[in-house]
Amino acid sequence: MGLSRYIARRLLLIIPVFLAVTFMTFVISHVVVPNPVLAWGGEKSSPATIAAIAAQYHLNDPLPNQYYYYMTGLLTGNWGISPVTHLPVLSQIETYLPATIELSGAALILSVLFGIPIGVFSALWNGKKKDYSLRLLYLTGIASPPFLLALLLQLLFSYFFRILPSAGRLSPGLQPPTHITGMYTVDSLLTGNWVVLQNSLVHLILPATTLALFTFAIIARITRSSMMETLDKDFIRTAKSKGLPRRTVMFRHALRNALTSTVTVIGFAVQLLLSGTIVVESIFFWPGIGLYTTTSVLSLDFPSIMGITVVFTLVVVFTNLVTDVAYAFLDPRVRL
Amino acid sequence: MVDETLGEPSGLDVAYSTDAPAYEIEQNIYQGLVWYCGTDVTQLCGVLATSWQQSADGLTYTFNLRQGVHFSNGDNFSAYSVWFNYYRLTLNNGPPGYIIGPVMFSNGSITLNDLNTFDFQNPTAAQLAVMENPSQSIQVVSEYEIAFHLSAPLGSFLARMAAPPGGIEDPAFVQAHGGTQANGTVNQYVDANGAPGTGPYVVTSWVHGQSITLGLNPYYWGPKPQVSTVVIQYKSNTLDAINDLKTGTAQMMYTVPVNLLPSITGTPGITLENHGLSFDLAWLSLNTQSYPLNITNVRLAINYAINKTALITDILHGYGVAFQGPVPQGMFGYNDSITPVGYNLTEAKALLAQAGFAGGSGIRPLSLMYYTGDPVIAATVQAVQSDLAQIGITVNLNGVTQATYFNTAATLPRVSNYPDIFWSAWFPDFAYPDDYAYSFENVASVFDNSNFNNPQLNLWTSQALNSSSATQQALLYSQVQALDKTLSPNVWLWQFKVGDGIPAYSSSVSNVYWNPILYGFNYSAIAVSS
Numbered sequence: 091m092g093l094s095r096y097i098a099r100r101l102l103l104i105i106p107v108f109l110a111v112t113f114m115t116f117v118i119s120h121v122v123v124p125n126p127v128l129a130w131g132g133e134k135s136s137p138a139t140i141a142a143i144a145a146q147y148h149l150n151d152p153l154p155n156q157y158y159y160y161m162t163g164l165l166t167g168n169w170g171i172s173p174v175t176h177l178p179v180l181s182q183i184e185t186y187l188p189a190t191i192e193l194s195g196a197a198l199i200l201s202v203l204f205g206i207p208i209g210v211f212s213a214l215w216n217g218k219k220k221d222y223s224l225r226l227l228y229l230t231g232i233a234s235p236p237f238l239l240a241l242l243l244q245l246l247f248s249y250f251f252r253i254l255p256s257a258g259r260l261s262p263g264l265q266p267p268t269h270i271t272g273m274y275t276v277d278s279l280l281t282g283n284w285v286v287l288q289n290s291l292v293h294l295i296l297p298a299t300t301l302a303l304f305t306f307a308i309i310a311r312i313t314r315s316s317m318m319e320t321l322d323k324d325f326i327r328t329a330k331s332k333g334l335p336r337r338t339v340m341f342r343h344a345l346r347n348a349l350t351s352t353v354t355v356i357g358f359a360v361q362l363l364l365s366g367t368i369v370v371e372s373i374f375f376w377p378g379i380g381l382y383t384t385t386s387v388l389s390l391d392f393p394s395i396m397g398i399t400v401v402f403t404l405v406v407v408f409t410n411l412v413t414d415v416a417y418a419f420l421d422p423r424v425r426l
Numbered sequence: 427m428v429d430e431t432l433g434e435p436s437g438l439d440v441a442y443s444t445d446a447p448a449y450e451i452e453q454n455i456y457q458g459l460v461w462y463c464g465t466d467v468t469q470l471c472g473v474l475a476t477s478w479q480q481s482a483d484g485l486t487y488t489f490n491l492r493q494g495v496h497f498s499n500g501d502n503f504s505a506y507s508v509w510f511n512y513y514r515l516t517l518n519n520g521p522p523g524y525i526i527g528p529v530m531f532s533n534g535s536i537t538l539n540d541l542n543t544f545d546f547q548n549p550t551a552a553q554l555a556v557m558e559n560p561s562q563s564i565q566v567v568s569e570y571e572i573a574f575h576l577s578a579p580l581g582s583f584l585a586r587m588a589a590p591p592g593g594i595e596d597p598a599f600v601q602a603h604g605g606t607q608a609n610g611t612v613n614q615y616v617d618a619n620g621a622p623g624t625g626p627y628v629v630t631s632w633v634h635g636q637s638i639t640l641g642l643n644p645y646y647w648g649p650k651p652q653v654s655t656v657v658i659q660y661k662s663n664t665l666d667a668i669n670d671l672k673t674g675t676a677q678m679m680y681t682v683p684v685n686l687l688p689s690i691t692g693t694p695g696i697t698l699e700n701h702g703l704s705f706d707l708a709w710l711s712l713n714t715q716s717y718p719l720n721i722t723n724v725r726l727a728i729n730y731a732i733n734k735t736a737l738i739t740d741i742l743h744g745y746g747v748a749f750q751g752p753v754p755q756g757m758f759g760y761n762d763s764i765t766p767v768g769y770n771l772t773e774a775k776a777l778l779a780q781a782g783f784a785g786g787s788g789i790r791p792l793s794l795m796y797y798t799g800d801p802v803i804a805a806t807v808q809a810v811q812s813d814l815a816q817i818g819i820t821v822n823l824n825g826v827t828q829a830t831y832f833n834t835a836a837t838l839p840r841v842s843n844y845p846d847i848f849w850s851a852w853f854p855d856f857a858y859p860d861d862y863a864y865s866f867e868n869v870a871s872v873f874d875n876s877n878f879n880n881p882q883l884n885l886w887t888s889q890a891l892n893s894s895s896a897t898q899q900a901l902l903y904s905q906v907q908a909l910d911k912t913l914s915p916n917v918w919l920w921q922f923k924v925g926d927g928i929p930a931y932s933s934s935v936s937n938v939y940w941n942p943i944l945y946g947f948n949y950s951a952i953a954v955s956s
Contacts, residue, residue: 138519138523138609138610139519139520139521139523139610142519142609142610142611143610145609146609146610146611171612171614174436175436175437176436176437176442176612176614176617176618177614177617177618178614182634185634185635186634186635189635244666248666248669249669252673256663256666256669256670257661257662257663257666258636258659258661259636260636261675262428262637262657262659262675262676263428263639263655263657265631265639266633372662373662373663375635375660375661375662375663375666377633377634377635377636381635381662382635390829
C-alpha cells in the first residue's frame with residue numbers, strides 16, 4: 091500500500107476511535123458521578139441559579155441528548171464553557187497545552203539524550219561491571235513510581251539543599267515572556283529575554299527529570315536489547331571482518347538497524363509522558379494539561395474533562411501514526 | 427511582596443463569584459458602600475458612603491456617597507454606578523444573589539437593556555428619570571445620594587452590603603465588555619480579567635495556574651499603600667508554600683492548615699496570626715427526622731458524650747473555642763451567659779437511660795456523613811466515633827466526595843439516604859446572626875441540616891430576620907441560642923480561632939490586621955521592611 095493511502099486509511103480510523111473514547115468518557119463522567127450542579131454553582135446558590143446552570147448545560151436532559159449537544163458543539167468548534175472557571179474549554183486548553191508540550195518535550199529530549207547512549211554502551215559492555223551499573227540506573231527509573239520520585243527530588247533539591255525551585259514555571263514576581271508559542275523557554279529565547287530563559291530552565295529541571303526517568307529507562311532498555319540482537323547479526327560480523335573501524339560498525343551499521351525498535355518505543359514514550367504529566371504537574375504545580383485534568387476531575391468539570399479527553403485521544407492517535415510512518419522510513423522492508 | 431495561597435479564583439466578577447480565593451482579590455480591588463471599622467465586626471464604617479440614614483420603619487436606607495472618587499480607569503464613581511451594580515446583581519441572578527436576595531424585590535420596569543445601554547457617566551434626562559423613580563428597590567436621589575427601599579425590614583441589611591458582592595465595578599467597562607446577561611450567565615471577560623474598581627489595587631496580570639499580580643490603582647482616593655506590587659502566588663502543596671515562607675521567597679501565606687501548624691510554629695522570623703476569633707464553625711447536625719435522633723434526650727446524650735475540649739486541643743492544636751450556637755461568639759446576638767454543653771459521660775449515660783436506651787441498647791448503628799480529603803475532619807469524626815462508643819452508640823463513618831456532600835447538604839427535599847449525623851461547617855457570608863441562626867434553625871432553610879422543624883425556632887428566626895430593632899433581635903437570638911441548647915439538634919464542636927487555617931507572615935511584614943470577615947489580607951494596610 092502506498093504511503094499516502096496508508097496515512098489516509100489511518101486518519102479515517104481516527105473517527106471510530108474518537109467516538110468510542112468520547113462516548114466512554116461521557117458515560118463514566120455523567121453516570122458514575124452525581125449531579126455536579128451544586129459543586130459548580132456553590133452550595134449557597136439560589137434555586138433559580140441552580141436551574142439556570144442545569145439548563146445551560148442540559149443536565150436535566152436525557153443522557154443521549156446531552157451527548158448529542160456535546161458532540162455537535164465539539165464538531166463546530168464549541169467545546170463548551172467550564173462551569174468552574176467560566177472560560178471556554180478550548181481557550182483553557184490553548185492556555186495550558188504549551189506548558190505540557192514544553193515539559194513533555196524537555197522530558198523526551200532528556201529521555202532520548204540519555205536513554206539511547208546508555209542503552210548502546212550497556213550493550214557494548216554487556217556482562218561487565220559498567221553494564222550492571224547502567225542497568226541499575228535505568229531499572230531504578232522503571233521501578234520508581236513518579237509521584238515518589240517527584241516528592242524525593244523536591245525534598246532533596248528544594249527543601250534540603252535549596253538549590254532548585256519546588257514548583258511553578260517562574261519565580262514569583264517574574265512576568266512571562268512575550269507570548270509566541272506559550273513555552274517560556276522558547277519564547278524567552280526568541281525574544282532575547284535571558285533572565286526569564288534562565289529562570290524557566292531552572293524551573294524545568296525537576297519536573298522534566300521526574301517525568302523523564304521512566305521513559306528514559308524504557309528507551310535505554312529497548313535500545314540495549316535491540317543493540318545486542320543486532321550485534322549478533324551476520325552483517326555485523328561481515329562488517330567487522332572487512333576491517334571497518336569499530337565506531338563505523340557500531341553507529342553506522344548496528345545502531346541504525348537497532349533504532350527501529352527504539353523509534354517505536356519513543357512513540358509510545360510520548361504517550362507515557364503525556365499521561366505522566368497528570369501526577370508530575372500536580373506535584374510541581376506546573377500549569378499544564380495534567381494539572382488542568384486533576385482540577386477538572388476533582389471539581390467535576392465535565393466540559394473540561396471531555397475536552398481534555400479529545401486532546402489526549404488525538405495525541406495518542408497521531409503519535410502512533412507518526413511512529414508507524416517513521417518505522418517504515420527506517421526499515422525499507424516494512425510495507426505499509 | 428509575595429503572598430502564597432492555595433486555590434485560584436474562579437473569576438473576578440462580584441456578580442458571579444462566591445469562592446474565598448475570589449474574595450481575597452476582590453476585596454482589594456473593589457469597594458462597597460460600607461465595611462467594618464478595622465478589627466471590629468459590630469461597627470460599620472463608610473467606605474464609598476460617607477454617611478447613611480435608616481427610616482424609622484426600617485424599610486428605607488439612604489446613603490450619601492463619597493465625591494471625587496474614580497474607578498481605576500478614571501471613570502467617575504457616583505450613585506449611578508451603585509444603581510447599576512445592585513440591579514446587575516438582581517437581574518443577572520447569579521450565585522451571589524443569595525446575599526442580596528432578601529434586600530431586593532423584583533422590579534419589572536428595570537430591564538437588562540437599561541443596564542446595557544444607559545450612560546452611567548452622564549445619563550440623559552430620560553435615563554435619570556428611570557433611575558430616580560421612587561417606586562423601585564433602588565432609587566437615585568441625586569448624583570451622590572442613593573436610597574434602598576426594602577419590601578420588609580432586614581436587620582442584616584448593612585452587613586450584607588459589606589459582603590464582597592457589594593463591591594462596585596465600573597458600569598461603562600462592564601457594558602463595553604459583554605454587558606449584563608440574565609439567568610446567571612457569566613460575563614466571561616469581566617470574570618476572567620476583573621473590572622475597574624475603586625479599591626487601592628488593580629489586577630495588572632493573571633497568569634492562570636500560577637499567580638495574580640496587583641499594582642497600585644492610580645486613581646485611588648485613599649492613602650497610598652506602602653506595598654506597590656503584590657504577587658498572589660498559587661500553590662497546590664501547603665508544605666511548598668510553608669517552605670517558601672521559611673526561605674523568604676514569600677512574605678505571607680494565607681492559611682496554614684491547623685494539622686500542619688507544628689511544621690511552622692516556633693520558626694524564627696515567622697508570625698502566626700492569633701488576634702481573635704473567626705466566625706468559621708464546625709458542628710454535627712443530628713437528623714431530627716430519623717429515629718432515635720427525634721428523641722431530645724438521645725440528642726442531648728450525644729452532645730454530652732462528645733469531648734469538644736479534647737478535639738480542640740488534640741486536633742486543632744488549641745486554635746478553636748467551644749461555643750453554644752447557632753450564633754458564633756463575638757458576633758452581635760451571641761449571649762455569653764448561655765454556656766455550651768460540656769463533656770459529661772455520666773450525664774450522657776443517664777439521659778440515654780431516661781430515654782429507654784440504657785447503655786445504648788436498642789440504638790441501631792448511626793451513620794455519620796462527612797467529605798473526604800480534609801485530615802482535620804477525618805480525625806474529628808474518628809474521635810466522635812470513639813466518644814459515642816463509650817455510651818454504647820455505634821457510629822458508622824461514611825466519607826464521601828464533596829460533590830455528594832454538597833448534593834446531600836443543599837437539596838430539598840432531603841435524599842432518601844440522608845445520614846443520621848451530618849458533618850457541618852460554615853464560614854460567614856456577612857457578619858450578622860441571621861446568616862447563622864436562620865440558616866441552621868429555620869426549617870425553610872436548606873442549610874437546616876438537622877431537619878429540625880420547631881415552631882418556636884422557625885418563628886423566632888423569621889422574626890429576627892425581619893426586625894429592624896437591635897434590642898428585639900438580641901432577645902430573639904438569645905432565645906434561639908437557649909432553645910438550641912435545650913433541644914440539641916446540633917452538636918457545636920468548635921469555633922475556629924482565626925480561621926480553619928492560620929495566616930502566617932514574615933517578621934519583615936507589619937500592620938497586618940485581623941478581621942474575621944476579611945478574606946485573606948488587606949494589602950493596603952501592610953508595610954514590608956527590607
